[in-house]
Amino acid sequence: MTVAGNALVEVDRPCATRRSIASGVHDGNVGVFYACTYCRMHTPDHVCIITPEMPGQCSTYDWSDARRKSSREPAGMQRPVSTGRVLSVLRGEWEGVNAFVSADTRGTLRRLCLHSLMDAPPPVSPCCECIVAVFPEANGVVVVDREYTGMTPLGMTFAQILAHIRGKQTQGFFGCARRALLAEGFLAAEGGRRRVVWMPRALRYRLGVERCRCTAAAGMRRARFTIADEGVGVTPDAVCAFLRAVHHPAGTLSPLV
DSSP states (O other): OETTEEEEEEHHHHHHHHHHTTTTOOGOOOOOOOOOOOOGSSSSSSOEESSOOOOTTTOOEEEEEEEHHHHHHHTTSEEEOOOOOOEEEETEEEHHHHHHHHHTTTTOOOOOOOSSSSSSSOBBOOOSEEEEEEGGGTEEEEEEETOOOOOOSSSSSSHHHHHHTTTTTHHHHHHEEEEGGOOOTGGGOOOOGEEEEEHHHHHHHHHHHHHHHHHHTOOOOOOHHBBBOOOOSHHHHHHHHHHHHTTTTTGSSOOOO
């Protein structure tokens, strides 16, 4: 562990190594993603689409893992999905992905936008590491991980939120792995990491230096000081007061809802 500014930083070396191996590989420059149905035993119509930027929501498999598993076990739970024609780079929508999920879920899902919270977001896995949820009061999003058991500004805990949305495609809610928070395409359709206004303190620390580097590239050099946590408060009034005081950029973005 190291100390950066006033923040304790935990560097996830295995993940950093894996990301370095996949350097230069992005959602837009490969022609194949992978579908994972591992948690279908819990939610019959759920499917995760794993891309170079977006690991499975449980974080068990990333794109390289899924590619290896698919080649070794063609009849297994990880299957290749040809992306086909790009419908929107910003939203993360591909014609081939839409066709696959529509067939695989028997029409329960017809569209999937991998980089959007508000337009056909991925269904939320019951095993997801994090939930990203719209927080209208601040024109931003709340991120909460499974390890945080306290209250959020949404008035619910992680478990309570998950109980309402597990296995479903729900506008304004997005399930993901922690590593996906660092992805170039994370919520690109809504402005990316500039939308993040609250997350548990431990999650901020865990993401550490790598998160700060990525958010700096997205125009948020002071991200770790402008994102509220449970120390600031878990009520909309407390969080919004803090965001105004630190001039959080979410207030300058187009309305989410």
